[in-house]
Amino acid sequence: MKKTAYVMVMGIMLSFLYACANTNSIARVHPEEVKGLPRCAECHNDQWTALSHQTQDFYLKHKIYAAQQRDACNTCHKESFCVRCHAHKEEIKPSDKYKDRPELSLPHRGDYLSRHRVEGRINPASCLKCHGRQNNERCKTCHK
Amino acid sequence: MKIKERKTTPAPPGARKAVASILLGCSLVILGHQSADATAINGSSETILRMREGVFDDHLFPLYEYLNLAASDSAGPGTISLEIGGWGRVDLGDRSFEHRTEGDVQYGFLSYRANRGNFTANAGRQWVVEGVATERIDGLYLRTDLLGGFTAAAYVGNPAVIQTDFNGGDLIYGGRLAHTMPKYYSLGISALRTETSGEGIREEEGVDLWLHPVAMLDVTGRSTYNSLTRGWMEHAYTASFTPTDALHVSASLQNVHYEDYFYQVTTNTLSLTNGFIAPGEEMWNVGGSVGFNATKNIGLSAEYNHYEYDLAGGADYYGVTGNFGTTTGFAAGASFHRMDGSNDRLRYNQYRAWATQKFGPADLTLDFFDVDFDGSISGRENTFSLAAAAGYDFSRNLRVAADVDYIRSADFDNELRGLIRLSYAFGVGKEGKQ
Numbered sequence: 322m323k324k325t326a327y328v329m330v331m332g333i334m335l336s337f338l339y340a341c342a343n344t345n346s347i348a349r350v351h352p353e354e355v356k357g358l359p360r361c362a363e364c365h366n367d368q369w370t371a372l373s374h375q376t377q378d379f380y381l382k383h384k385i386y387a388a389q390q391r392d393a394c395n396t397c398h399k400e401s402f403c404v405r406c407h408a409h410k411e412e413i414k415p416s417d418k419y420k421d422r423p424e425l426s427l428p429h430r431g432d433y434l435s436r437h438r439v440e441g442r443i444n445p446a447s448c449l450k451c452h453g454r455q456n457n458e459r460c461k462t463c464h465k
Numbered sequence: 466m467k468i469k470e471r472k473t474t475p476a477p478p479g480a481r482k483a484v485a486s487i488l489l490g491c492s493l494v495i496l497g498h499q500s501a502d503a504t505a506i507n508g509s510s511e512t513i514l515r516m517r518e519g520v521f522d523d524h525l526f527p528l529y530e531y532l533n534l535a536a537s538d539s540a541g542p543g544t545i546s547l548e549i550g551g552w553g554r555v556d557l558g559d560r561s562f563e564h565r566t567e568g569d570v571q572y573g574f575l576s577y578r579a580n581r582g583n584f585t586a587n588a589g590r591q592w593v594v595e596g597v598a599t600e601r602i603d604g605l606y607l608r609t610d611l612l613g614g615f616t617a618a619a620y621v622g623n624p625a626v627i628q629t630d631f632n633g634g635d636l637i638y639g640g641r642l643a644h645t646m647p648k649y650y651s652l653g654i655s656a657l658r659t660e661t662s663g664e665g666i667r668e669e670e671g672v673d674l675w676l677h678p679v680a681m682l683d684v685t686g687r688s689t690y691n692s693l694t695r696g697w698m699e700h701a702y703t704a705s706f707t708p709t710d711a712l713h714v715s716a717s718l719q720n721v722h723y724e725d726y727f728y729q730v731t732t733n734t735l736s737l738t739n740g741f742i743a744p745g746e747e748m749w750n751v752g753g754s755v756g757f758n759a760t761k762n763i764g765l766s767a768e769y770n771h772y773e774y775d776l777a778g779g780a781d782y783y784g785v786t787g788n789f790g791t792t793t794g795f796a797a798g799a800s801f802h803r804m805d806g807s808n809d810r811l812r813y814n815q816y817r818a819w820a821t822q823k824f825g826p827a828d829l830t831l832d833f834f835d836v837d838f839d840g841s842i843s844g845r846e847n848t849f850s851l852a853a854a855a856g857y858d859f860s861r862n863l864r865v866a867a868d869v870d871y872i873r874s875a876d877f878d879n880e881l882r883g884l885i886r887l888s889y890a891f892g893v894g895k896e897g898k899q
Contacts, residue, residue: 338611339582346583349537349544350585355822362710368647370674371683371705372592377756377766378715382703385685389596389643389651389675392583400572401509401533401550403592409601409625410569412554412562413529416819417884420868421854422512423819423832424788430817432848432874439804439811439838443772443780444750445742446699449466449735450599452673454626454633464734464741 507892533562778807794823809840
C-alpha cells in the first residue's frame with residue numbers, strides 16, 4: 322500500500338515536472354541529409370560539434386554520447402544500424418559482412434581469432450560489453 | 466548459480482512481446498494514421514551467402530537473411546513507430562553451426578515519442594543505453610525532459626541475455642537522472658539492478674559526464690560502482706582538445722578492477738572462475754592520440770596506450786594511421802600498430818593497407834591485413850588476410866557486393882572465403898538510415 326502511494330506521488334511529481342519542462346524534442350530526422358562520416362562542426366557551433374565522426378577518438382567516445390543523448394544519434398541512425406555491431410546474437414563479424422567498406426572502424430578485422438588470444442589477455446574488459454552477456458555462444462566452442 | 470541444463474521454452478517472453486508489438490504497431494500505423502504525409506514505412510533487407518571450408522574439410526554455404534522494418538506515424542502530438550529487426554540462416558551445404566537453421570530477433574519494439582519534452586516510451590525488445598546500462602531488455606523504457614534542465618529515464622523488463630553458462634537474471638530495472646546545460650555540460654547519475662527470483666545478482670551505480678567548458682575542449686567519461694562487491698568497477702575518461710579544425714588531440718584514462726567488473730557474466734569465458742580472468746587484477750590504461758588533417762584529402766593519426774597491471778606484466782600499444790581520398794572516388798589507407806606485451810606471446814606487429822575506387826555505380830576494394838607475432842600462435846608466427854571486394858549499385862536502393870578473402874591463419878594454411886551480399890532498401894517516407 323505504501324509502495325503504491327509512493328509510486329503514485331512520484332508519478333504525479335514527474336508528470337508536473339515534465340509538463341513544466343516545455344522543451345522542443347530533438348528532430349526525429351536530421352533536417353539535412355548527411356553522407357559519409359559527418360563533420361558536425363561544418364554546420365554546428367553548439368554542443369553537437371562534439372559528435373564529429375571524423376575525429377580519431379570518436380569510436381572510443383561514442384558510447385558516452387549514446388548513453389547521454391541517444392535521441393541525437395537517432396536523427397541519422399535507426400536501431401538496425403546499432404545492431405550491426407551491438408548484436409544480441411550474431412554469426413558474422415561486421416568486418417566480414419562489409420568488406421566493401423574498408424574506411425569504417427569495424428571491430429575484429431583480419432584473422433582476429435589468432436589476435437584475440439593476445440588482446441583478450443591485455444584488455445579483457447573491452448570484450449565484456451559485447452560478449453559478456455550477449456553474443457557469447459561461439460566462445461563455448463573453445464572456452465569450455 | 467551455474468546452469469546444469471539449458472532450459473528451452475516454446476516462446477520466450479521477448480518473442481511474445483515482439484509479436485504483440487508488431488500486431489499493435491501495425492494496427493496503429495495502418496488503421497490509426499490520419500495523413501499519408503505523416504506516415505513512413507521503410508525497411509532494409511540483406512541477403513548474404515557465405516562460402517568457406519570448415520576445419521574438417523566440410524563445405525559451408527550458410528545463407529542469411531537480415532531484415533529490418535520500421536513504420537512510423539507522426540500525425541498526432543507525437544510519433545508512434547514500430548521497429549523490428551532480425552536474421553535467419555539456413556545451411557545450403559554442410560552444417561556450419563550447431564543447428565542447420567538458426568535465427569534471432571535482435572530488436573522489436575513499439576515506440577511513442579512526443580513532439581515536446583523529448584518524452585519517449587518504448588515497449589518490446591530493445592537496446593537500452595542509459596548511463597551504466599548498456600543492456601538489451603524485453604520490457605519498457607521511458608525517458609523525458611523535466612523542469613530546469615533535468616532529464617530522467619527509467620526501464621524495467623526481462624534481460625535479453627545469452628545464458629551459455631550462468632543465469633542472467635529474470636528481472637532488470639534501473640534509471641538515470643541527469644542535468645544538462647546544452648552548451649556546457651551534461652552530468653548524470655544512474656543505477657541498474659538485475660534479479661533472479663528476487664535476489665540481486667547485479668547492482669551497479671555510476672556517474673557519467675560530458676564537459677564542454679570552452680569550445681576547444683570536450684571531456685567525456687563515467688565511473689561505475691558495484692554495490693554487491695562494494696568496489697569500483699571502472700573509471701574511464703577521455704579529454705579531447707581541438708585547437709584548430711585540422712588538429713585533434715585526445716588523452717584517455719581507464720581503470721578496471723576485475724573482481725568488480727567481471728562479477729556477473731553469463732559466459733564462462735569471461736567469468737572470474739575460469740582461471741583466465743584473475744579476480745585480484747587491476748588494470749590502468751593511460752593513452753593518447755593525435756589526429757591531423759594535413760589537407761582536405763589527407764588525414765594522419767598516431768596513438769599510444771600503456772597498460773599497467775597489479776598481477777600481470779604491463780603492455781604498450783601504439784601505432785600510426787594515414788588516410789587519403791580524392792574527389793574522383795579513390796580512397797586509401799595504411800596503418801602500422803605494435804602490441805608490446807610482457808612476453809613474446811603477447812607481442813605483435815600489425816600492418817594494414819587498403820584502397821577503394823569508384824567507377825560510377827561500381828566500386829572495387831582491396832584490403833590487406835597482416836599480423837606478425839613475436840611468438841607463435843598454434844605454431845604460426847605470421848597471419849594475414851587479403852580481401853578483394855566489388856560492389857555495384859543498381860539504384861539508390863539496390864546494391865550487390867561480393868568479396869573473396871584469402872587467409873593464412875593459425876587454423877588454416879591457405880583458406881579461401883567468399884561472400885555475396887544483396888542489399889535492398891525499400892519504403893515510403895524518410896526516417897533515418899537503415
